[in-house]
Amino acid sequence: MSESFIHVKDLVAAYEENGVNVPVLRGISLDIEKGEYVAVLGHNGSGKSTLAKLLNGILAPDAGELFVAGHDLSNPEIDEDEIYALRREVGMVFQNPDNQLVATIVEEDVAFGPENLGVPSAEIRERVDRALALVGMSDYAAADTNCLSGGQKQRVAIAGLIAMSPSLMICDEATAMLDPIGRREVIETLENLNRDQGVTVVMITHYMNEAARADRVIVLDDGKILADGTPREIFSQPEMLRAAGLDVPQCTALTHALRARGIDLPGEPLSEEECAEIVCRAWRERWTK
Amino acid sequence: MDKIRLEHVSFVYGDKTPFRAEALHDVSLSFGAGRVTGLIGHTGSGKSTMLQLLNGLEKPNEGKIYLDGQDIFAKPREMRQIRFRVGLVMQYPEYQLFEETVRSDIAFGPRNMGLSDEEIAVRVTEAANFTGLPSALLDKSPFDLSGGEKRRAAIAGVMAMRPEVLVLDEPAAGLDPRGRDSILGGVRAYKEATGATVIIVSHSMEDMAMFCDDLVVLSKGKVLFTGTRNEVFSRVRELEEVGLAVPQMARLMMLLREKGLPVPENIYTVSAATEAVAALFE
Amino acid sequence: MKTVSLGQYYPAASPLHRLDARMKVCLSILFIVCTFLAKNICAFAALVAAMLILVALSRIPLRLILRAVRPVLFIMVFTAVVNLFVTKGENLLFSWWKLQIFREGIYNASFMLVRIITLVVGSSLLLTYTTTPIQLTDAIESLLSPLRVFRLPVHEFAMMMTIALRFIPLLSEETAKIMNAQRARGVDFSVGGPVRRVQSLVPILIPLFVSSFRRADELATAMECRCYRGGKGRTKMTIPHLHARDGVALVLLLLFGTGIVLLNRYGYGYTMTR
Numbered sequence: 001m002s003e004s005f006i007h008v009k010d011l012v013a014a015y016e017e018n019g020v021n022v023p024v025l026r027g028i029s030l031d032i033e034k035g036e037y038v039a040v041l042g043h044n045g046s047g048k049s050t051l052a053k054l055l056n057g058i059l060a061p062d063a064g065e066l067f068v069a070g071h072d073l074s075n076p077e078i079d080e081d082e083i084y085a086l087r088r089e090v091g092m093v094f095q096n097p098d099n100q101l102v103a104t105i106v107e108e109d110v111a112f113g114p115e116n117l118g119v120p121s122a123e124i125r126e127r128v129d130r131a132l133a134l135v136g137m138s139d140y141a142a143a144d145t146n147c148l149s150g151g152q153k154q155r156v157a158i159a160g161l162i163a164m165s166p167s168l169m170i171c172d173e174a175t176a177m178l179d180p181i182g183r184r185e186v187i188e189t190l191e192n193l194n195r196d197q198g199v200t201v202v203m204i205t206h207y208m209n210e211a212a213r214a215d216r217v218i219v220l221d222d223g224k225i226l227a228d229g230t231p232r233e234i235f236s237q238p239e240m241l242r243a244a245g246l247d248v249p250q251c252t253a254l255t256h257a258l259r260a261r262g263i264d265l266p267g268e269p270l271s272e273e274e275c276a277e278i279v280c281r282a283w284r285e286r287w288t289k
Numbered sequence: 290m291d292k293i294r295l296e297h298v299s300f301v302y303g304d305k306t307p308f309r310a311e312a313l314h315d316v317s318l319s320f321g322a323g324r325v326t327g328l329i330g331h332t333g334s335g336k337s338t339m340l341q342l343l344n345g346l347e348k349p350n351e352g353k354i355y356l357d358g359q360d361i362f363a364k365p366r367e368m369r370q371i372r373f374r375v376g377l378v379m380q381y382p383e384y385q386l387f388e389e390t391v392r393s394d395i396a397f398g399p400r401n402m403g404l405s406d407e408e409i410a411v412r413v414t415e416a417a418n419f420t421g422l423p424s425a426l427l428d429k430s431p432f433d434l435s436g437g438e439k440r441r442a443a444i445a446g447v448m449a450m451r452p453e454v455l456v457l458d459e460p461a462a463g464l465d466p467r468g469r470d471s472i473l474g475g476v477r478a479y480k481e482a483t484g485a486t487v488i489i490v491s492h493s494m495e496d497m498a499m500f501c502d503d504l505v506v507l508s509k510g511k512v513l514f515t516g517t518r519n520e521v522f523s524r525v526r527e528l529e530e531v532g533l534a535v536p537q538m539a540r541l542m543m544l545l546r547e548k549g550l551p552v553p554e555n556i557y558t559v560s561a562a563t564e565a566v567a568a569l570f571e
Numbered sequence: 572m573k574t575v576s577l578g579q580y581y582p583a584a585s586p587l588h589r590l591d592a593r594m595k596v597c598l599s600i601l602f603i604v605c606t607f608l609a610k611n612i613c614a615f616a617a618l619v620a621a622m623l624i625l626v627a628l629s630r631i632p633l634r635l636i637l638r639a640v641r642p643v644l645f646i647m648v649f650t651a652v653v654n655l656f657v658t659k660g661e662n663l664l665f666s667w668w669k670l671q672i673f674r675e676g677i678y679n680a681s682f683m684l685v686r687i688i689t690l691v692v693g694s695s696l697l698l699t700y701t702t703t704p705i706q707l708t709d710a711i712e713s714l715l716s717p718l719r720v721f722r723l724p725v726h727e728f729a730m731m732m733t734i735a736l737r738f739i740p741l742l743s744e745e746t747a748k749i750m751n752a753q754r755a756r757g758v759d760f761s762v763g764g765p766v767r768r769v770q771s772l773v774p775i776l777i778p779l780f781v782s783s784f785r786r787a788d789e790l791a792t793a794m795e796c797r798c799y800r801g802g803k804g805r806t807k808m809t810i811p812h813l814h815a816r817d818g819v820a821l822v823l824l825l826l827f828g829t830g831i832v833l834l835n836r837y838g839y840g841y842t843m844t845r
Contacts, residue, residue, distance in 0.1 A: 044435065087796055103737060112797055161797070250537040251541065254563055257559065257560075279566055379755065387774045401756060450756070
């Protein structure tokens with residue numbers, strides 16, 4: 001068995017359509033350690049959602065090794081109890097905020113997971129209050145979920161997972177249906193959980209500015225890993241990003257275009273502030289010489 | 290020339306109930322003929338409501354809406370004609386698909402217009418071309434398409450009515466960069482071929498900067514400001530004050546100006562920014 | 572933002588709102604029994620008095636309470652008319668062709684009217700107006716739980732109710748959206764004969780079904796990911812407790828029932844035959 005928290009080796013997954021075998025993941029290998037905040041980037045159909053579903057036992061791999069939190073998911077004889085044991089540790093946030101909340105009242109929805117686990121009532125109460133506080137939704141405990149914004153609904157969904165005390169959170173395009181404010185709320189919530197609670201986060205997305213804030217970025221294309229590194233390493237390769245059907249962050253595109261014109265700019269800016277700083281310094285040097 | 294003009298329009302949801310909520314308050318503005326106007330604002334600022342007023346799906350509690358100078362609510366019996374002239378693509382329009390094939394779904398609008406079969410066939414092919422739907426997909430069930438293809442089929446269904454005004458509510462929401470580019474490319478193709486007026490809502494300021502001639506900023510049911518793209522995006526700090534983003538390059542240029550670098554205003558795209566910054570070093 | 576309100580729940584801080592939902596289910600059944608027990612004018616007067624006390628206790632505007640009676644107006648009129656003409660008695664008041672009205676008929680008709688009004692108003696005040704649909708679902712699950720012995724799927728039924736309550740407002744909002752999308756493509760729901768109108772529902776119903784199935788599928792996956800495996804081994808966050816006030820309410824209503832029975836026996840005036 002592997003030492004890593006998530007260990008994936010030569011993983012292959014496919015689905016059948018009209019009797020034809022369509023490969024989705026064509027042999028990917030990666031290891032994720034406890035406490036990491038990893039963004040998985042890729043266009044639609046790159047296999048990133050399939051990877052998320054494999055990590056949570058919703059789908060089973062066709063070949064390769066897949067260990068998550070000590071559970072061997074590549075074992076074809078894995079029993080239902082072990083899948084449920086895995087899901088206690090691995091929380092999954094889905095794309096559509098409306099289709100993952102079960103109860104109408106916020107706190108009752110958050111209680112759903114621990115209730116399923118058979119946690120004693122008094123402890124459920126504590127867990128629910130703590131989870132709602134962690135996502136900043138304590139004031140809405142008795143609110144109707146249908147009256148919340150998209151970002152708030154996703155935060156309730158996250159609280160529902162926190163209440164089960166998972167060590168890993170997988171977000172399958174959890175921000176794709178949100179407006180910019182909702183997106184920021186969800187990302188900040190996840191970052192806090194990662195930093196303060198040590199929860200490992202795997203964030204599946206196609207938004208570059210979300211990936212820029214991760215510790216590590218993995219780029220998937222056509223069922224294969226195209227790149228794996230820090231945001232700065234990944235964003236310094238605009239051609240690779242374009243080939244993967246992704247946006248090149250505008251500051252990256254600008255610095256690369258300027259370098260192509262012979263302007264020497266040091267480093268890889270990830271934000272407008274960093275970019276302005278780099279340009280300003282280069283400009284001062286240019287005219288003081 | 291104004292294509293659509295709103296005069297003192299107010300709209301209230303659930304009037305005379307405990308849930309009364311004012312969505313638009315005394316809004317007066319106009320959309321220029323043949324221009325692309327972007328609508329910017331937070332969720333709940335009244336954007337979606339405004340779009341539904343433009344083709345008469347909702348009726349304002351107060352005020353008038355004119356299309357080519359004619360009050361659209363003057364003849365309730367001709368409301369359908371207004372809807373054919375002002376085509377509305379709602380948010381997540383793929384949820385409106387229902388026919389057995391993509392072809393007949395795109396043809397649904399033209400059929401309701403009472404067009405001949407030949408004309409309908411022409412319109413369907415044309416609309417599929419605008420949105421870049423390959424003809425092989427037209428005889429498939431719309432429910433077998435990918436997310437991005439479904440979105441394109443739904444937009445083609447509105448384009449097939451060949452509206453003079455094309456109104457789109459976040460047409461690229463939730464799509465990946467390729468999907469977004471193909472949708473926006475389709476809207477551009479439609480506009481260039483027909484000279485239609487386009488009104489579009491998007492949360493991506495970069496898309497708005499690339500795409501729009503004019504911008505309208507809504508906040509809490511009121512017009513905060515309107516103007517050409519340059520006029521609106523030059524107000525970086527004011528936009529940020531109401532919590533709205535500005536295009537990344539506009540923000541970068543403002544930061545450079547604040548550091549004392551002489552960069553011009555009105556820069557929103559990477560290529561324009563490259564030229565402007567390169568000029569600093571020569 | 573449009574708000575969809577489900578059921579008739581009226582938020583207020585009244586003694587009726589504070590009662591335990593399970594107790595309220597029992598109380599309203601008891602109250603309904605009382606309305607059927609009442610037989611003479613004294614008993615009916617007591618019923619009306621009890622109803623007025625409930626109205627006062629509930630702190631719900633009278634206008635809203637009267638709205639509850641509106642749907643049963645036809646039944647009320649119908650029952651009253653039938654009773655008026657069918658009841659045969661000793662004091663003939665009016666006769667024309669085959670129609671006869673006896674004094675007993677007038678009594679019966681007015682008693683029936685009072686019975687229906689007190690029944691509808693009493694039970695809606697005790698239940699639907701003062702209990703949220705969620706509390707009601709939980710109460711029904713809790714009251715039915717002994718039936719598990721007979722292998723009745725009580726938990727599954729309650730879970731279905733919970734999910735339905737959560738998704739009904741969403742689906743109604745979605746219906747409005749799809750209708751607008753199709754109206755934007757030229758569907759006119761207000762013209763044409765019945766066939767045309769039914770036809771124009773197809774573009775609404777198909778997308779609605781497709782979307783409901785997709786939602787159901789996604790929700791089922793999400794529930795499984797949250798370790799849902801049916802009712803077995805499940806605990807609940809809130810275990811409802813009965814309070815002193817629930818006991819007091821029960822005793823009061825039982826006393827009231829006894830009062831009705833006594834009034835039937837010792838009261839005066841005409842006694843209903845049925």
